Amino acid sequence: MKRMKKKYLVLNLLIPFVIIACSSKGSTDTSTSKSDSVSVSSSVSSSANPSVSSSNSPSISSSNAPSSSSQVKPSSSTETVVSVTSVGLNKSSLEIYTDDTSASLVATVLPENATNKSVTWSSSDPSVATVNDGNITPVGPGTTKITVITVDGNKTAECSLTVKQPVTIPNYVLHGLYNGQTDWTDKEMVINPYSTTEYMIQGVNLYANDVFKVHMYGETWYGYSAIKSSVKSGLVTAAPSDDNIKVLATGVYDIYCDYNESDGGHIYLAKVDETSSTVSVSGISLSNTGKYLLVRNEFVITPTVYPNNATNKEVRWSSSDESIATVTSGGRVVAKEKRGSTTITAKTVDGNFTATCIVYVSPSQYPDYCLTGTVGGYTRSGISMRYAAIPLDTTGNYLIPDVNLTAGDELTITNNQGARLRNKYNQIYTKPINENMSVNVYLNVNDANKDYLTFENKSSFVSKS
DSSP states (O other): OHHHHHHHHHHHHHHHHHHHHHHHHHHHHHHHHHHTEEESOOSSOTTTOTTSOGGGSOEEETTTSOOGGGSOOOOOOOOOOOOOOEEEESOSEEEEETTOSOOBOOEEEESTTOSOOOEEEEESOTTTEEEETTEEEEOSSEEEEEEEEETTTOOEEEEEEEEEOOOOOOSEEEEEEBTTBSSOOOEEEEEOTTOSSEEEEEEEEEOTTOEEEEEEESSSEEEEOOOEEOOSSSOEEEOTTTOOEEEOSOEEEEEEEEOOTTTOOEEEEEEOOSSOSOOOOOEEEESOSEEEEETTOEEEOOEEEESTTOSOOOEEEEESOTTTEEEOTTOEEEEOSSOEEEEEEEEETTTOOEEEEEEEEESOSSOSEEEEEEETTEEEOSSOSTTBOEEOSSSSEEEEEEEEEOTTOEEEEEETTSOBOBOTTSOBOOEEOOSOEEEEEEEETTOTTSOSEEEEEGGGGBOOO
C-alpha cells in the first residue's frame, strides 16, 4: 500500500512536467506554422505586440503566392480579322440628265463587321460620267457602267448608267390623223420670229382628209385648246364641236396658230407655191443668243433659216472683235485669250437677214452672277456657267441668254462668292414664274428696289433685212 502511494506520488509529480513539455511542443509547431506565413502588416511585430492574436492578422499563404517564374505573362492572342464577303449597290441601273447635280450611289459591304470596308469607284466611260465616293457627275449623253470594288477581296458590283440630254418640251404641237395613220407623231410648233403671240410650223407635208388640232403640251398633257379656225387659203374645214382641222387638198403647208385668252385664237394654213422654182428666205434665227465662254474654248452656233424649204439657205458669219473670238464658215466660235465681249453675226445670202449672238470670253469659270433656284423644273444650285450672266456694260447690267422656264419655277441670283442677291429688305430675292416661257433674262444688280430680273421673248433677237 505504501508502495502504491509512492507510485501515485511520482505520477503526480511527473504530470506537470509532461504538460509543460507538450505545451512547449505545441508552441514550437505554431511558431513553425507562423514562419510559413507572410504578414501583411509589417509595421507591428507579434513579439512587440503579443496582445494581438495571430488569427486576426491577415496573411497570404505561401502556398498561394505566385513564384517569380509564374508572374503575369504577355498575351499571345491577336485581333481577329473579318474578311469581306460581298459588296452591293442600292441601284443596278440609273437614268439621269446631263444637268443632274445630285445623282449618287450607295455601296453596302458585307459582313457589317468586316475589318476593312474601304472601296474604290470607277466609270467605264468618263466621257459620259465620272464618279467620286459614289457621287456621280454627268459629262455627256450616253451609257456607262459605274463599278465599285472592295479593297479587301476585290469584290465588285455594277450599275448601268444612262445619261440623257434634258428634254425641251414645246408649248404647242399638231396632233391627230396624219396620212391615214391614227397614231400620228406630234409635230412641234415654234414661235413665229415676227410675232410674240403666234406659233408656226413650216413646210409640212399634209394629205387630203388629214384631221388634226393644236394641242397644248407641257410636262403633262394639259388638254386640247379651244382654238377656232380661220380659213385663209380655203383649204381647211373645222368641225364646230371639237375644233378639228381637216385638210382638203394634199400639199406642202405652212401652219400658223394665234392663241389668246379672249377668243381662243385662230388656226390657218398657207399652201406653199409649188409652181415657183425658187422659195425666198424670210428670216433667220440662231440656237444661241448669248454665250459665256472660257478662254481657248469653243462651241457651235446652229442657224435656222425660214422657211424650211427656202431655196438658198447659205449663211455668212462674222465677229465684231476677232481678238476676243473668231467664227468659222460653219458657225464654230473659238475664244481667244482676251477678256471681253464680241458679237457673232449670221447673215443670209438670200435677203440679207441677220441674227446675232453675244459671246463673252473670260479666264474664270465663275461668272459674276448666275441664275439659280428652280429653272425649267430642275433645281440649280451653286456657281455655274450653265446660266451665266454676260455683262452688257460696267454699270451692273447683264444678259442671261436662252432660258426655258416652266410654270412653278422660282428664280434666284447667285454671285461668284456663292451668296444670293437680296432685296432692299435684306431678304433673298426670289422671282416666281407662272407660265412656260422661252426667254432671254436681263439682270440689273442695282435694281433691288424694284425687280432684279426682266424677260424678253427670244424671237425679238431675230432680225429682218
